[in-house]
Amino acid sequence: MDIAILGYGTVGRGVDQIVADIDGIEVRRILDLPDHCVGPRMTPDYAQIVGDPAIEVVVECMGGLEPAHTFILQALGAGKSVVTSNKAVVAAFFDEFARTAEANGACLLIEATCGGGIPWIASIEKARRIDEVTRFSGILNGTTNFIVDSMLKNGADFAETLARAQELGYAEADPSADIDGIDVKNKTIISASVAFDVACTAEFPVTGIRSLTKADLDLLGATGRVVKLIGHGVARDGRYAVAVEPMALPAASLEANVPSNFNLATLEGTTIGELKFYGQGAGSLPTGNAMVQDVLDFAAGRRPHYDFSRGLTYDPALLTGDYVFRTTTPPEGSEPFGEGAWLVSGITAEAARALLDSIVTTDQNAFMARLV
Amino acid sequence: MDIAILGYGTVGRGVDQIVADIDGIEVRRILDLPDHCVGPRMTPDYAQIVGDPAIEVVVECMGGLEPAHTFILQALGAGKSVVTSNKAVVAAFFDEFARTAEANGACLLIEATCGGGIPWIASIEKARRIDEVTRFSGILNGTTNFIVDSMLKNGADFAETLARAQELGYAEADPSADIDGIDVKNKTIISASVAFDVACTAEFPVTGIRSLTKADLDLLGATGRVVKLIGHGVARDGRYAVAVEPMALPAASLEANVPSNFNLATLEGTTIGELKFYGQGAGSLPTGNAMVQDVLDFAAGRRPHYDFSRGLTYDPALLTGDYVFRTTTPPEGSEPFGEGAWLVSGITAEAARALLDSIVTTDQNAFMARLV
Numbered sequence: 218m219d220i221a222i223l224g225y226g227t228v229g230r231g232v233d234q235i236v237a238d239i240d241g242i243e244v245r246r247i248l249d250l251p252d253h254c255v256g257p258r259m260t261p262d263y264a265q266i267v268g269d270p271a272i273e274v275v276v277e278c279m280g281g282l283e284p285a286h287t288f289i290l291q292a293l294g295a296g297k298s299v300v301t302s303n304k305a306v307v308a309a310f311f312d313e314f315a316r317t318a319e320a321n322g323a324c325l326l327i328e329a330t331c332g333g334g335i336p337w338i339a340s341i342e343k344a345r346r347i348d349e350v351t352r353f354s355g356i357l358n359g360t361t362n363f364i365v366d367s368m369l370k371n372g373a374d375f376a377e378t379l380a381r382a383q384e385l386g387y388a389e390a391d392p393s394a395d396i397d398g399i400d401v402k403n404k405t406i407i408s409a410s411v412a413f414d415v416a417c418t419a420e421f422p423v424t425g426i427r428s429l430t431k432a433d434l435d436l437l438g439a440t441g442r443v444v445k446l447i448g449h450g451v452a453r454d455g456r457y458a459v460a461v462e463p464m465a466l467p468a469a470s471l472e473a474n475v476p477s478n479f480n481l482a483t484l485e486g487t488t489i490g491e492l493k494f495y496g497q498g499a500g501s502l503p504t505g506n507a508m509v510q511d512v513l514d515f516a517a518g519r520r521p522h523y524d525f526s527r528g529l530t531y532d533p534a535l536l537t538g539d540y541v542f543r544t545t546t547p548p549e550g551s552e553p554f555g556e557g558a559w560l561v562s563g564i565t566a567e568a569a570r571a572l573l574d575s576i577v578t579t580d581q582n583a584f585m586a587r588l589v
Numbered sequence: 590m591d592i593a594i595l596g597y598g599t600v601g602r603g604v605d606q607i608v609a610d611i612d613g614i615e616v617r618r619i620l621d622l623p624d625h626c627v628g629p630r631m632t633p634d635y636a637q638i639v640g641d642p643a644i645e646v647v648v649e650c651m652g653g654l655e656p657a658h659t660f661i662l663q664a665l666g667a668g669k670s671v672v673t674s675n676k677a678v679v680a681a682f683f684d685e686f687a688r689t690a691e692a693n694g695a696c697l698l699i700e701a702t703c704g705g706g707i708p709w710i711a712s713i714e715k716a717r718r719i720d721e722v723t724r725f726s727g728i729l730n731g732t733t734n735f736i737v738d739s740m741l742k743n744g745a746d747f748a749e750t751l752a753r754a755q756e757l758g759y760a761e762a763d764p765s766a767d768i769d770g771i772d773v774k775n776k777t778i779i780s781a782s783v784a785f786d787v788a789c790t791a792e793f794p795v796t797g798i799r800s801l802t803k804a805d806l807d808l809l810g811a812t813g814r815v816v817k818l819i820g821h822g823v824a825r826d827g828r829y830a831v832a833v834e835p836m837a838l839p840a841a842s843l844e845a846n847v848p849s850n851f852n853l854a855t856l857e858g859t860t861i862g863e864l865k866f867y868g869q870g871a872g873s874l875p876t877g878n879a880m881v882q883d884v885l886d887f888a889a890g891r892r893p894h895y896d897f898s899r900g901l902t903y904d905p906a907l908l909t910g911d912y913v914f915r916t917t918t919p920p921e922g923s924e925p926f927g928e929g930a931w932l933v934s935g936i937t938a939e940a941a942r943a944l945l946d947s948i949v950t951t952d953q954n955a956f957m958a959r960l961v
Contacts, residue, residue, distance in 0.1 A: 235719060235860055334861045336715065340708065346885050347607060347878055471867065474846050488607055488874040489706045493867035495843065502860040506719055513718050518890045 218516050220300075221246040221266040223288060224279035225253065228302055228329075231505025232276055242512060245272055248279075267291045274515060276508055277301040286310055293317040293325070300511040302329035302504050308403035312416040315523035324520050326511035327411075331404040332357060332480045334503025335496040336510070341411045341484055342521060348486030350412040354449035357404040359478030359498035360388045360395040361426055361446040365434070366476055369443065374431045387478055398425035398446060398461040405448035409459045412484065413452040416525040421533070422570035423461040428584040433543055436555045437465040437586065443473035444586055451535050455528075458535035460566035463586040465541065470589075471495075533567040540569040544576050544583035560588070590888050593618040593638040595660060596651035597625065600674055600701075603877025604648055614884060617644055620651075639663045646887060648880055649673040658682055665689040665697070672883040674701035674876050680775035684788040687895035696892050698883035699783075703776040704729060704852045706875025707868040708882070713783045713856055714893060720858030722784040726821035729776040731850030731870035732760045732767040733798055733818040737806070738848055741815065746803045759850050770797035770818060770833040777820030781831045784856065785824040788897035793905070794942035795833040800956040805915055808927045809837040809958065815845035816958055823907050827900075830907035832938035835958040837913065842961075843867075905939040912941040916948050916955035932960070 218241060222229045225247050236242050244258060246269065251261040266272060267288075275292040277299060279285050285306045292299050294317060301307060307314065307330050318325045328338045332355070344350055356362050360382060367378045379396070382388035394400045402423045409417040426446050437444055442465035450459035466473045471493060475481045480498030485491050497503035542548055543558045551559035561572065569585060576583045590613060594601045597619050608614050616630060618641065623633040638644060639660075647664040649671060651657050657678045664671050666689060673679060679686065679702050690697045700710045704727070716722055728734050732754060739750045751768070754760035766772045774795045781789040798818050809816055814837035822831035838845045843865060847853045852870030857863050869875035914920055915930045923931035933944065941957060948955045 231860075239719065335864065336712065343708065343882065347611065347881055469846050469848070471843050471846055474841050474843055476841075486878075488603075489878045490869045490872075490875055491867075492707065493865075495863075495865035495867070497862045500862075503862055506858075506861045509719055510715065 218273050219243050219245040219271045220274040220276055220512060221248065221272045223248045223275060223277045225249045225259070226278065227501040228504050228508070229278035231501035232278060232508050235502070235505050235509045239509065242516065245269070263288055263291070267295050267297070272297060274298045274300060274512055276512065277303055278508070279303065280305070282306050282309060289314060290317055293321055293323045296321045296323050298324040298326065298515055300326045300329070300508050302508055304330040304400065304403040304407060308406040308419070311407065311410050311523070312525055315525060319522070319524070324515060325523065326515060326521060327407060328511045329504050329507035330407050332482050332494070333359070333496065333498040333500060334506045335480055335482060335494045335498070337408070337482045337494055338411055339514070340492065340494055341408065344484055344486045344489055344492065345412070348488050350484050350486050351453060352451045352485040353408055353412050353483060354447055355408070355482030356445050356472060356475050356480050357448050357482060357498065358395055358401045358446060359480060360392070362475055362480070363387050363478040364396070365426065365429070365444055365446070368431055369434055372431065375429055396425050396427045398423045401446060401448040401461045405450065405459050405461055408448065409450040409457065410523070410525065412450065413457045413529055414525060414527045415457055415529040417459060418531045421459045421531070422566045424463060424570055424573060424585060426463050428582050429463065430584065433584050436543070436558055437541070439555065441468050442466060442588070443468050445472050445475070447472070452529060453535065455530060456532035456535055457529045458531065458533050458566070460536055462566060462569070464589050465586045466589045533565045536566040537563055538566070539588045540564060540585055541588055542573070542576060542583060542585050545580045548572055548576060590645050591615050591617040591643045592646040592648055592884060593620065593644045595620045595647060595649045597621045597631070598650065599873040600876050600880070601650035603873035604650060604880050607874070607877050607881045611881070614888065617641070635660055635663070639667050639669070644669060646670045646672060646884055648884065649675055650880070651675065652677070654678050654681060661686060662689055665693055665695045668693045668695050670696040670698065670887055672698040672701070672880050674880055676702040676772065676775040676779060680778040680791070683779065683782050683895070684897055687897060691894070691896070696887060697895065698887060698893060699779060700883045701876050701879035702779050704854050704866070705731070705868065705870040705872060706878045707852055707854060707866045707870070709780070709854045709866055710783055711886070712864065712866055713780065716856055716858045716861055716864065717784070720860050722856050722858055723825060724823045724857040725780055725784050725855060726819055727780070727854030728817050728844060728847050728852050729820050729854060729870065730767055730773045730818060731852060732764070734847055734852070735759050735850040736768070737798065737801070737816055737818070740803055741806055744803065747801055768797050768799045770795045773818060773820040773833045777822065777831050777833055780820065781822040781829065782895070782897065784822065785829045785901055786897060786899045787829055787901040789831060790903045793831045793903070794938045796835060796942060796945060796957060798835050800954050801835065802956065805956050808915070808930055809913070811927065812837070813840050814838060814960070815840050817844055817847070824901060825907065827902060828904035828907055829901045830903065830905050830938070832908050834938060834941070836961050837958045838961045905937050908938040909935055910938070911960040912936060912957055913960055914945070914948060914955060914957050917952045920944055920948060
């Protein structure tokens with residue numbers, strides 16, 4: 218089977234390197250900028266790929282919204298299936314991609330958008346052949362896990378640890394997509410769409426870990442808990458809810474013990490119970506591996522099919538919990554929870570985020586975590 | 590697609606219950622003892638199943654070596670594919686089953702033999718499409734994990750905890766298959782066969798947890814470790830080794846934090862790195878779910894193919910480590926390791942097992958664990 222790779226950065230090279238050892242899959246074309254094009258496979262002209270009937274699958278490794286969005290639509294429109302690791306573009310245009318794929322007999326394969334090399338999307342799809350997936354949650358961002366894990370192990374504060382993550386290449390120069398939860402938000406949208414069969418809303422509570430301090434970890438650690446940035450969702454009775462937020466989890470949970478930049482994602486199904494998947498959440502070879510697995514699945518006849526017409530309703534009331542706020546003034550309706558921290562019980566994730574929004578108008582370094 | 594179920598105990602009923610909700614899969618026949626046969630689907634006569642050309646897949650849920658062995662061979666010989674949860678029979682006859690399947694255009698599907706509802710076998714197979722699997726390890730027995738976890742959490746001793754596990758139905762009246770490591774041995778043989786493409790030997794070191802005491806957990810706990818019964822294997826350079834043994838693992842590892850009767854299995858591949866899979870290792874619905882997933886995979890065109898002709902050599906020198914022995918007299922070449930315990934460093938799993946064999950001739954309650 219002939220494929221094309223769009224973008225020849227870290228991930229694109231990883232795909233090319235892995236495919237070189239696999240019989241029956243050939244990289245026919247690679248799209249890159251004109252001055253990067255070397256050798257007969259490389260072209261700066263997308264028309265040479267989308268117009269080539271020999272190419273069955275386009276592997277998009279460019280990242281960003283445009284031109285990825287346009288290129289994916291053109292490929293699907295030409296009846297070519299698309300494998301992508303681009304969570305931003307899938308989160309933004311999943312429904313449009315799914316309809317275009319459907320209308321043109323093509324497939325969208327998105328294993329590499331969530332959890333790097335972890336077989337997370339395929340596992341959700343597999344579970345759903347038998348079960349309703351009623352809940353999912355995950356450590357879906359390696360950078361923030363690395364930061365929290367390093368803060369705990371080295372007793373270091375946030376800024377210092379972020380700087381070290383940037384030095385090691387685990388965090389971008391502009392870290393906001395990671396530390397403000399945007400990357401996890403995209404992965405949560407995609408996971409919820411696949412798990413619950415819904416064009417998941419982009420309007421839901423998202424809180425990152427930018428304000429997390431060593432003192433917060435110590436305070437919650439004293440209650441036997443470890444903080445992790447979690448994307449999660451629930452569905453029942455035709456309704457669903459999702460959120461991204463720091464959670465303070467029991468120290469003996471698997472999540473609490475995920476080291477370095479690894480990821481761990483959990484699904485819950487009606488007959489299977491709880492399944493957890495752990496592995497490298499990023500990196501050239503794990504992400505490339507996930508993309509090549511999608512190519513091989515497609516070659517073996519797997520045809521993932523996304524139909525979001527089931528019409529689940531977004532209902533934030535489904536996600537309620539107890540939240541700890543570390544801030545200078547006690548929030549209304551709170552009770553004390555250790556030094557400088559207050560507990561607000563039984564509120565929705567949306568109400569917690571709204572409360573944090575009002576708190577940061579006077580205390581911009583306030584921190585919030587859901588207690589588990 | 591029409592299937593037959595052999596055996597209508599807990600797992601067989603689980604399969605029947607799950608299949609009832611799935612379009613396109615029909616339970617045409619169920620084999621059971623004559624006095625259990627009620628209704629038109631049930632028969633005590635296997636000839637009515639193996640001779641029925643409408644039945645494409647036989648789902649074996651009987652357990653035990655015979656008649657399961659004969660029935661599986663007859664089904665495969667008739668070109669019917671077999672889904673089984675029977676680890677004892679697959680561990681004993683994997684090579685014979687694989688050859689018979691191959692010769693008759695049938696498949697053997699064994700997801701439910703290892704790790705209950707965890708997609709462990711399919712994940713090894715999937716990883717191997719791209720990577721060499723260089724290592725695997727796992728908590729593959731829920732009963733022993735429940736026992737160790739309860740001993741730790743309740744500060745109770747082995748006998749008392751085993752009795753409680755028996756009351757709860759987590760352990761058999763005769764617990765030796767679990768606590769002496771026989772069940773994990775079978776799962777290790779199957780995992781190694783799939784991971785390394787070898788008809789795995791049955792002659793390798795197996796040690797259970799029958800002699801584990803609360804004092805052992807305390808002693809190893811004081812060094813920051815938790816004991817788990819682990820089946821594991823490595824392969825490199827055309828050689829492989831496997832073992833089943835108690836391991837003392839870092840308290841912050843995921844393995845150390847696996848609760849109750851859950852399982853956790855790990856594989857390591859050349860490009861994917863480390864992947865871990867966690868879930869219910871037993872139970873009617875999770876095991877039934879795994880079997881129905883195999884049926885659905887087969888219906889979707891998955892044709893697992895086991896060919897053990899690669900000829901890997903068993904080489905125990907590949908598995909070396911440091912072992913702690915709790916016994917009355919210091920073993921030769923050991924150094925002290927806490928109260929009543931000694932450390933023997935850098936020996937093979939086979940040498941450690943041989944040393945334990947010699948120790949138990951004078952101290953039958955001695956305990957051994959591999960240090961990690």
